[in-house]
Amino acid sequence: MRLLTLISLLLLSLLAQATVYKWVDKDGKVHYSDEPHPNAEIVELKEKTLNQITLPLVSADSNDSQVIEQIKYQVVITSPAEEETVRDNNGDFQVTATVTPEIKSQYLMALKLDGKTIGQPQIGGTFKLSNIDRGEHTIVVDAMTQNGKVFASSSPRKIFLHQAAMTPAPKKQPRSN
Template sequence: MFVRLLPLLLTLCAGSAPAEIYTYIDSQGNRVFTDQHRAGAKAVPLPPVNRLSLTPASPPPAPTAPTKPKVQPIVHYQMLRILVPDPDATIRSTEGNLIVSVTSEPGLMPSHAYRLLLDGKPTAAPGSSPVFALNNIDRGSHQLAVEILDEQGRIVERTANQPFHMVRISLAQKRQANPCQLADYGQRPECPLADKPVEESSSILPFL
């Protein structure tokens, strides 16, 4: 039975469309399958044939390289310098305070910022103001420098280090250099009212 069935199955696999299959019982009592119709044979219902496409699958798309963010070119300034204090200036302050002002040519661009450095360290966050107020600077010599940063934090311009000298005068030294007068008490920090001498009251003896 299987010998007779094998050629039939090969024929079905090679054909482009399914053929009609019939079955019957032969004289020896065996069931026979054939594609030839004969008297007493019954048609065998067949399931639909699945067809496979021979078109090769398209290759997967090549991975695209990540796009790099555009880096803006650095715009340079013609001039950047510290206006106040002067180079190698001596600053006299009891509290160690100092006002620093800077300028640039052209003026600061909208996306840029100034940053002041004292002895190589930033004194505050970058900003657009060209004036910086420093407080409680130690006695001795120091270095000032100013930078211009762009929106990406890159240094666009930087000045050379500019020295200055802080002299912190005590109140006693101020009084010694400029003695307090009666009108100075309560007006000058080194001349507090508590130290004001008591005025001598003049007594007028009655004329007898």
């Protein structure tokens, strides 16, 4: 049974090779088809018709750092807005930043909250913060090369984190006379 299936697949693949016909219509348009038409000629296709593109090798060497230093990049914090009040009882919020103009090579971004680096530098500009104390905070995002050299920083962004009181205020007791 397997042998019969194999033979039928081989024969089917030989029949699947179609002939390509080319002809020009009365308006001068060139047409191609797998069905013969009057005044059509057979097109011989080369066996190895492949589109091959060779890309130059990209290496992460010091040239990337030199190219980055030549261009004036800008880091912009897109969220939260300047002097925005973030309301979260758990102290969780997200910071988003972008680098312009767009950089083709990989780079890292680091978040500083009140002058202290939070976490490790990462690829991408979305930072999720959790368990941050309430109050006023200053955020700065740095863009850096793979070897840790900062090539652009955002302007400091002031935000306010608001957390509702965990314990309710004591109720006033009525006075008795």
